[in-house]
Amino acid sequence: MRPQQNSLDTLVNEPVQIEVGGVALHVTPLTVGQLPTVLRLAQPFLLLLDTVRSAEDALALIADHGDAIVAIAAIAADVPQDQVARLTPDLLAELFIKLLELNADFFGPRLPALQARVAAGMARLQAKSPAGPTPSPN
Secondary structure (H helix, E strand, O other), rough: OOOOHHHHHHOOOOEEEEEEOOOOOEEEEOOOOOOOHHHHHHHHHHHHHHHHOOOOHHHHHHHHHHHHHHHHOOOOOOHHHHHHHHOOOHHHHOOOOOOHHHHHHHHHHHEEEEEEHHHHHHHHHHHHHHOOOOOOOO
């Protein structure tokens, strides 16, 4: 007889084992709790994530945004950041690609569309607001 599961148990993703440099990591797709930090770290290169197709593409992003990618990989793989920082560039690229693949439903076509809608909404709000600072009531 199987133990009874509650509805939240069915929503939690099972870990996926990925191997990087001979080390097995058990990772799950990003959680809601991890998203704010990951999105903040990835903001400068979010729109470039869907262009990462190879280790060379990942290395190009790492060259420009290495600190943020190390932090994101540590969060996503649930390992200490210094452990990720000790990886060689090719292994970090491999880990980063695998994490992008695992989270493809979020970092794929959905994210740029969401960003475009948020940017359009912000532009509409800014266009409606009066120019200059709002005076404070005395």
